[in-house]
Amino acid sequence: xxxxxxxxxxxxxxxxWLRQVGLRSRDEIAGVGAVGAFMRVKRAxxxxxxxxxxxxxxxLLDCHWQEVPESRRVELVTAAESAIALLPLPRGRPAxxxxxxxxxxxxxHDEHDLSLSDxxxxxxxx
Numbered sequence: 001x002x003x004x005x006x007x008x009x010x011x012x013x014x015x016x017w018l019r020q021v022g023l024r025s026r027d028e029i030a031g032v033g034a035v036g037a038f039m040r041v042k043r044a045x046x047x048x049x050x051x052x053x054x055x056x057x058x059x060l061l062d063c064h065w066q067e068v069p070e071s072r073r074v075e076l077v078t079a080a081e082s083a084i085a086l087l088p089l090p091r092g093r094p095a096x097x098x099x100x101x102x103x104x105x106x107x108x109h110d111e112h113d114l115s116l117s118d119x120x121x122x123x124x125x126x
Contacts, residue, residue, distance in 0.1 A: 005025055005026065007026055007029075008058060008059050008064070009054075009055035009056075009058045009065045010056075010059055014048075014055065017041045017044070017048070017052075018037065018041065021037075021040040021044050023037055026059070029056060029059065029060065033060075034053060035053065035076060035083060037056050038052055038053045038056060038080055039080065039083045042084065042087075043087065050080075051065065053076050053077070053080055054066075054073060054076070057072065057073075057076055
């Protein structure tokens with residue numbers, strides 16, 4: 001936000017994030033919506049909480065973020081979660097999946113061999 005345009009609920013840190021992702025006015029935020037603005041911040045690598053999402057919606061509605069109706073908050077969170085699910089995984093992080101356990105046959109090994117991997121990366125190989 002420019003120094004001349006201060007939006008309700010948007011503090012200095014959030015304002016800086018929004019400027020850095022190219023959202024410099026209320027009209028620009030309104031153009032992408034609260035979820036779109038939130039996702040731009042998230043995709044840029046910042047770590048916004050849901051409070052930013054509610055603050056953006058409150059700014060667009062010109063009300064305090066705590067006055068955003070609960071039903072609307074649920075809609076916002078659902079839309080944000082759907083958009084987050086479409087983001088590519090950060091490099092080096094495995095996809096989250098169901099946690100399962102299986103019984104494995106343990107082969108005898110040298111009692112001095114305490115290595116869990118074949119290389120320095122920690123990856124195990126079959």
